[in-house]
Amino acid sequence: MKKQLKRMLFLTTVATMTMVPMMVANAGEWKQDAGGGWKVENPDGSNLVNEWYQDTDGSWYYMGADGYMMTNTTTPDGYFVGEDGVWRETENTAAESLPAQQTAVPKNEESVKAVVEAYKNKFQYYSKYSCRLVNTGNPDIPVCVITSNHKSYYAHQYRDGVIDSGCYLTGSDVYYADGGNAFCEYKRKEDSDYESRIFWGFEEDGSYKVIGMSWKENNVYSVKTKVSSKEAYDQYNNSFGPLIKLDEGNTFPDLDAAYADYMAH
Numbered sequence: 001m002k003k004q005l006k007r008m009l010f011l012t013t014v015a016t017m018t019m020v021p022m023m024v025a026n027a028g029e030w031k032q033d034a035g036g037g038w039k040v041e042n043p044d045g046s047n048l049v050n051e052w053y054q055d056t057d058g059s060w061y062y063m064g065a066d067g068y069m070m071t072n073t074t075t076p077d078g079y080f081v082g083e084d085g086v087w088r089e090t091e092n093t094a095a096e097s098l099p100a101q102q103t104a105v106p107k108n109e110e111s112v113k114a115v116v117e118a119y120k121n122k123f124q125y126y127s128k129y130s131c132r133l134v135n136t137g138n139p140d141i142p143v144c145v146i147t148s149n150h151k152s153y154y155a156h157q158y159r160d161g162v163i164d165s166g167c168y169l170t171g172s173d174v175y176y177a178d179g180g181n182a183f184c185e186y187k188r189k190e191d192s193d194y195e196s197r198i199f200w201g202f203e204e205d206g207s208y209k210v211i212g213m214s215w216k217e218n219n220v221y222s223v224k225t226k227v228s229s230k231e232a233y234d235q236y237n238n239s240f241g242p243l244i245k246l247d248e249g250n251t252f253p254d255l256d257a258a259y260a261d262y263m264a265h
Contacts, residue, residue, distance in 0.1 A: 028053070034186040034195065035175040035243025038069040038085070050076070052087075060087045066249075071242060107263060111140040115158045116259045119144045122156070122163050123255070130251035133262040136181045136202060142262055143202070144255070145176065150248055155183055159206035167200050167208040175243035182211065182240045193219065199240055212240065 028040045028048060040048040040063055047067035052075075054060050062075045062085075069085045081087045116133070123129065123146060130150070133142040136157075146166075147153045153174050154166035171185035181201045188195040196215035202208045214223045214236055221233035228236070244250065252258040 033245070034173055034188070034197070035184060035245060036238045036240070037242050037244070039063070039067045040069075061085045062087070068242070068244075108140040109263065112142060112259070112263065115141055116255055118158050118161075118163060119156070120255050130248070130253060131255060131258050132246065132251045133255075133258045134176050135179050135262075136177075137179070139179075144258075145246060145251070147246070147251065150246075150251070153246055155200075155208075157202055157206055157208075162206070164206050164208075167202075169200065171198075174246045176246060177241040177243055180241045182243070184240065184243050193217065197237060212236070 028042055031039050031041045033039065040053060042048060048063045049067050050063065050065055052060055052062050062070045062079070062081055064070045070081055071085045072081070072083045074080050075087075079087050112133075119131075123131075123144075126146075126148070129146050129148050131144055131146045134145055134155070136143050141158055144156045144158075144163075145153050146156065152168065152170040154168055155176075156166045157164050167183065169183055169185050171187040173186045175184040175186060176182070177184075183200045185198045185200070186195070187197075194215070194217045197213060198210060199212035200208055201211040212224070214221075214233060216222070216233065221228050221230050223233055223236045252261060
């Protein structure tokens with residue numbers, strides 16, 4: 001992606017019954033976080049949200065409510081953006097042109113409710129916690145991520161009537177892949193360029209294991225156990241998909257609230 005872009009305001013017009021983008025010149029810069037997600041940073045350090053933007057090559061992107069570039073989804077105003085985040089007018093101009101295969105797979109409400117009730121029974125004696133339900137590949141059986149301090153998290157999986165003891169996740173930041181089987185422990189050192197990522201995934205039998213790792217120190221990039229180029233390092237980290245940071249902003253005070261959010265998305 002280009003580092004410099006122009007900020008977009010998306011205005012409605014009746015002409016030809018389409019939406020016509022109007023550009024307003026505002027400088028911004030692409031920023032990629034540790035989880036691989038892209039944001040646009042204003043000169044004042046704030047992130048651009050809920051707006052369309054046009055890069056210097058003419059490509060259009062939409063920054064969602066959380067500031068991240070939306071991908072492979074329909075924007076709030078009804079336009080579909082591809083896996084690369086780009087909206088292409090000639091291919092799809094509105095939600096009704098969305099290919100059938102892009103329609104979200106519906107969740108089985110009865111199945112999800114049963115799983116949530118099992119989680120409730122498991123955690124009923126916890127005095128204080130925050131949680132989130134995460135789709136790791138089977139939307140009918142969400143994984144429950146729970147925390148008491150937002151410094152460490154436990155990802156619990158329900159399988160065959162049993163809830164496992166939980167995959168312990170900690171680090172400078174913790175991320176998850178929405179719809180993908182990956183959690184990421186991201187660690188960094190403030191006084192150096194050191195950073196590391198450990199990726200965890202659930203097995204078919206309900207167990208979990210490390211499915212990937214990478215780290216950087218003194219401008220040396222490593223993937224698994226081998227030194228690599230920066231390009232290979234970035235490609236490897238991005239292969240786990242866009243990752244979403246777990247924090248106070250996207251966890252809930254109880255499982256009822258987490259369930260309502262999960263079913264709404």
